[in-house]
Amino acid sequence: MTAAFTFPGQGSQAVGMGKALAEAFPQARAVFDEVDAALSQKLSALMWEGPEADLTLTANAQPALMAVSLAALRVLEAEAGLDLARDAAYVAGHSLGEYSALCAAGAFTIGDAARLLRIRGDAMQKAVPAGEGAMAALLGLEFEAAAAAAAEAAQGEVCQAANDNGGGQVVVSGSRAAVERACEIAKAKGARRALMLPVSAPFHCALMQPAADAMQEALAAIDIKAPVVPVVANVHAAAIQQPEMIRASLVAQVTGTVRWRECVAFMASHGVTTFYEVGAGKVLTGLVRRIAEGAEGVAIGTPDDVAAFKARPRG
Known part of the structure; x- marks a missing residue:
């Protein structure tokens, strides 16, 4: 297998993201409904109608970006027959995208991912007083x-x-x-x-320790299964599959460096030539071309992208 599936992080959010997927595919709509129910909030309405300032709030942006990624993934599974266990060598995500990657690979449920990211977003926002x-x-x-x-x-x-x-x-x-x-x-x-x-806050540094403590407590209560595909973890820049190592890496990630360059280089060195970015935006697709010479980046976040994926030869 020469493909990896990657999932974007904060900064890729935009009002309207995921709406076309939800209108075109019931599988996408179901994901947004599941996230809304898990959070007891109409997050999907905020995503599609704004206001942008509220969507950009860390506590909203993080579960919203995960929702778009998983909606797109479920559509790829239904429409294009995607099977990550068969078709992907690795999955990886940038910062919060690591939760999307783990959810995509079956380590935890969409509802658990949404609740974890709400806790993570709230805790990261509260860890440091505004402006400091x-x-x-x-x-x-x-x-x-x-x-x-x-x-x-x-x-x-x-x-x-x-x-x-x-x-x-x-x-x-x-x-x-x-x-x-x-x-x-x-x-x-x-x-x-x-x-x-x-x-809104200084992410991925020692000032985030209160948020890391909050995530340690939240993750301890979650059932984490071994993902069906190895996850290339931000803090290790290497593939992991053991649930306890995943739990520890997600805690360490809050204060640790997102080693994205090394993550992509690791996957490329292990035979990956195509990096599919699943979800909102094309940030990771742009980075791939600068990190892994000769590798192809393909963003999948709209119905047209799904159609293009279906038409691609894959082997």
Whole structure:
């Protein structure tokens, strides 16, 4: 098998996402209904009608993005005969997308995934008082240089590499003043650009420890099954299938670096040549081309994308 199925993270949300799938396919509609029921909230109405500011809230964006990914996956299974156990070498997801990947591979139910992501989103938002944390994208520096800039900028505060996205794109996270210092240090080290990001909290850094504690408690109450396909975990950049290792990696992920560049490189080095991005947006598809030379990225999030997938030769 030469295909991997990947699932996007926060930032890919947009008002209207998933609506065309729900209108065209009952399997998609069923997923949105299941998520609405699990959360006792009409999240689907917020996704399709907005307002955008409410959809962007971490506690809404995380389960919403998972819902779109699983809706698209269920449609691929029904319409194109997709069987991950047969057709995928690996699954992986960027940050919250790891929950989508695990759910897709049968590690836990859609309802459990929705509830976990609501807890995760709430806990991440509450972990740091508004305005005290920040994130910034450093463009044009490789990971080691960006991580060094973050360490130099910390000066007793928290500042660390949060996302290694590949293609010379590294996101740093931590205390606002430290992140601002990291931007200046990165520019001095040759970064092409250093941009403060419009995020509501400093994700994937030590300041998120209260959220990691909340996830440890929440995940302890969930039945996790061995996924039918190995999951390439953010914090390991390697394939895992043991339920207890999955549980521990999801806790570690809250404060740890999303090693996406290494995750994609791992899959490519193990024979993956096509990366299907299932869900909203095309962020991961764009990153694939910068990480794995010669690999193909294919985004699947609309009825037209489903039709194109059905028409593709797969082997």
